[in-house]
Amino acid sequence: MTIWKVTDHVAIADQMMRLTMEAEGELPDYRPGQFLHIRVTDGFDHLLRRPISLCLVEPDTKQLTIVYRISGKGTKLLSEKRKGDRLDVLGPLGQSFPIHTGDRHALLIGGGIGVPPMLELAKQLAGKGIRVTTIVGFQSAKQAILIEELSAYGEVLVATNDGSLGRQGLVTEYMTDGLLALADRFYACGPSPMLSAVQRVMQDKVDGYLSLEERMGCGIGLCAGCVHKAKLPDGTVGYRKVCKEGPVFPAQEVVFHG
Ligand SMILES: Cc1cc2nc3c(=O)[nH]c(=O)nc-3n(C[C@H](O)[C@H](O)[C@H](O)COP(=O)(O)OP(=O)(O)OC[C@H]3O[C@@H](n4cnc5c(N)ncnc54)[C@H](O)[C@@H]3O)c2cc1C
Numbered sequence: 108m109t110i111w112k113v114t115d116h117v118a119i120a121d122q123m124m125r126l127t128m129e130a131e132g133e134l135p136d137y138r139p140g141q142f143l144h145i146r147v148t149d150g151f152d153h154l155l156r157r158p159i160s161l162c163l164v165e166p167d168t169k170q171l172t173i174v175y176r177i178s179g180k181g182t183k184l185l186s187e188k189r190k191g192d193r194l195d196v197l198g199p200l201g202q203s204f205p206i207h208t209g210d211r212h213a214l215l216i217g218g219g220i221g222v223p224p225m226l227e228l229a230k231q232l233a234g235k236g237i238r239v240t241t242i243v244g245f246q247s248a249k250q251a252i253l254i255e256e257l258s259a260y261g262e263v264l265v266a267t268n269d270g271s272l273g274r275q276g277l278v279t280e281y282m283t284d285g286l287l288a289l290a291d292r293f294y295a296c297g298p299s300p301m302l303s304a305v306q307r308v309m310q311d312k313v314d315g316y317l318s319l320e321e322r323m324g325c326g327i328g329l330c331a332g333c334v335h336k337a338k339l340p341d342g343t344v345g346y347r348k349v350c351k352e353g354p355v356f357p358a359q360e361v362v363f364h365g
């Protein structure tokens with residue numbers, strides 16, 4: 108467990124907050140795709156922590172940024188934290204997105220609250236000289252986040268359900284054979300229906316990774332509150348713990364139906 112000091116906390120879109128915090132000691136080694144398990148209150152109510160992805164790490168200033176949607180009681184309590192408050196954080200937790208240094212072009216796909224982890228990933232891929240194209244999807248323009256920040260690392264293609272920003276429809280609208288032919292690998296994070304659609308489109312075309320947004324309890328592999336259907340190492344289908352074995356899995360190992 109680490110204590111962090113909140114240095115900035117602002118609304119960046121409808122119900123979407125950006126929180127930046129500073130490490131009091133050494134900045135731990137964070138990798139893109141990992142998450143923080145944040146205790147949202149000091150009281151006895153809502154003792155459970157809430158998992159939020161790492162969005163951006165700035166080692167020089169020892170700052171770390173998360174971006175989250177106010178969805179229920181836990182994130183509402185988190186949104187009440189002010190500059191100077193201290194946060195009790197477990198992490199970094201979980202498996203990160205592997206970076207393949209031989210790749211030339213990576214396709215990143217984020218939907219809604221699955222967009223934040225794409226920023227640190229895009230930064231690190233671009234830093235290794237890998238060309239990045241990011242497809243982001245939102246309900247509408249009011250929920251759109253991080254487009255400008257992602258644009259610093261490559262082309263960003265936007266889709267919204269209602270057509271109020273970018274192309275109307277789902278992120279898969281952009282996943283044409285032409286674009287897929289250019290990509291060495293894909294990385295996706297978002298709601299299950301989006302990940303399932305991405306998996307279907309990419310199958311047998313491009314290898315990649317899916318980051319699952321399962322509900323969580325302990326966050327460290329003890330309670331089995333986060334299991335998702337997946338292929339096991341022996342080839343059978345079973346359940347794997349998203350908090351510890353994930354949230355990032357090779358795309359072909361995740362089972363959505365059946
Ligand atoms: C590995 C991981 C990384 C995550 N990263 C982010 C992030 O970067 N930004 C962000 O905004 N959210 C992220 N989430 C989702 C976030 O943890 C939940 O939105 C949050 O825990 C909801 O807590 P609550 O008490 O506010 O809402 P609750 O009262 O618990 O739930 C309110 C609503 O949110 C839905 N919800 C709850 N948990 C999840 C979940 N895990 N995924 C999707 N919907 C959920 C519920 O179904 C309900 O509709 C992440 C989840 C995981 C597992």
Ligand code: FES
Pocket residue numbers: 322323324325326327328329330331332333334348349350351
């Ligand atoms: S949340 Fe407890 S095992 Fe994953």
